[in-house]
Amino acid sequence: xxxxxxxxxxxxxxxxxxxxxxxxxxxxxxxxxxxxxxxxxxxxxxxxxxxxxxxxxxxxxxxxxxxxxxxxxxxxxxxxxxxxxxxxxxxxxxxxxxxxxxxxxxxxxxxxxxxxxxxxxxxxxxxxxxxxxxxxxxxxxxxxxxxxxxxxxxxxxxxxxxxxx
Numbered sequence: 001x002x003x004x005x006x007x008x009x010x011x012x013x014x015x016x017x018x019x020x021x022x023x024x025x026x027x028x029x030x031x032x033x034x035x036x037x038x039x040x041x042x043x044x045x046x047x048x049x050x051x052x053x054x055x056x057x058x059x060x061x062x063x064x065x066x067x068x069x070x071x072x073x074x075x076x077x078x079x080x081x082x083x084x085x086x087x088x089x090x091x092x093x094x095x096x097x098x099x100x101x102x103x104x105x106x107x108x109x110x111x112x113x114x115x116x117x118x119x120x121x122x123x124x125x126x127x128x129x130x131x132x133x134x135x136x137x138x139x140x141x142x143x144x145x146x147x148x149x150x151x152x153x154x155x156x157x158x159x160x161x162x163x164x165x
Contacts, residue, residue, distance in 0.1 A: 003023060003024055004023055005022055005023025007029045010033065013050045013051075017052075017055050018055050020056070021056055023062075025060070025062055026095075027064070028065065029066075029068075032071060047077065051079040053080070053082075054083050058085070059086070059088045063092075065086040066086070072098050073100040076103070076107070083112075085112075088116040089118060091118050091122065092121065094120065096122070097125075098126075098140075099124075099126050104141070104144070105142070109148050110148075115156070125140065
């Protein structure tokens, strides 16, 4: 079975460190879905924020090593990925896909080594029509204020890093 190794869904205030993460689908994955309903217990729309992953080794045999999405109906703010060693990705080493209107703002990738990735970095904006028409928000998302600092790689595939959408 193709399975994500680590899914953070509609989450806030996470610190993940000093871990070996391996999956056959996306490995370190941030998602925003209606799985818990359209709002939290106080009636607020879910927001994913203050998420930090550092000093981890990550491997994905089939898809993305680090991935935002593919479910992205709510927003992401203040996420950092530092001091990572990515040893394989069947698709992207570092992936961000806003597929359902989510805003991804204030994301930093720093001090990361990528090896054996089909493509090192993949950013994509699409509209998969997963938000109901009554939802008060944009249907096409935004990815902005993203920093890539000291990212190195070797032995990666022939697909160049891509910004699509």
